[in-house]
Amino acid sequence: MALYNLFDLAEPAYLLNGVLMPADGGPAEIAQAGGGVVTLPAEFRHPLRYFSRLRLRSEALASGSGSGIDAADLDAMTRSGILWQLEPGDAAALAGQLATLRLHVRAPLAADQNRPGLIVLDLGDGAACLISEAGRVLLERTPGRELGAVVGDEIQTTGAAPAVVWRRVAGDLTRLLRTGAAAATARAL
Incomplete structure (x- = not known):
């Protein structure tokens, strides 16, 4: 699927x-x-x-x-x-579940960034993960911080509605986590 x-x-x-x-x-x-x-x-x-x-x-x-x-x-x-x-749910419930994640980027930027509007992360062996420029900003702000705080910063900076920022973040986050370009920690075991 x-x-x-x-x-x-x-x-x-x-x-x-x-x-x-x-x-x-x-x-x-x-x-x-x-x-x-x-x-x-x-x-x-x-x-x-x-x-x-x-x-x-x-x-x-x-x-x-x-x-x-x-x-x-x-x-x-x-x-x-x-x-x-x-768990599946409405936008507010999903944002609440994602808010506690701490991202750990595992893939470096690819040497050749030739796709306008997209950032290319090198997964090795010729594979790549494409994220938006907003996704790159997310990665730059994420180290050591929970995703909810990073999104809160973006909401404050841009004045965009929380639902809009979370949906945009969720798209890039999906690609990062589905490809293995990033890992996440929700809480200590």
Whole structure:
């Protein structure tokens, strides 16, 4: 299923709550906001890697998805806080759920920025994530801050209606999280 904007969400979506630290072997480690690290047995590495990109529930549970988990596993990982869950709802409810996220940009700007109005993030191996200039401003203001505070700054600066700013942010945020160009932490585990 295609997902272009989190504000158009029709089913729950899931994302790893933190950044999976790279390793060739051994336990799986998730870096959290504030410098904490959660360590899990090595067999968790595959599903954690799968959820390092935002996934819809139907995607994760589909036969052949590569997630390596079933519905009970998905629910347990969400309850434990390993996965962050975004529930569908109206604009205010979705903004409230997104407000607590802290973004961690994982992809650098591409060397060649030749697309007018779009910023190109280099995902490696020739892949790219395109975001708007507003998305770039979001990324510049985000480090160490919750998304709600960043959006609040933008609302104050531009005088735009909150719903307009949140919808614009949600479009870029969707691309960042679906491609893996950014990770997010909702709260410490």
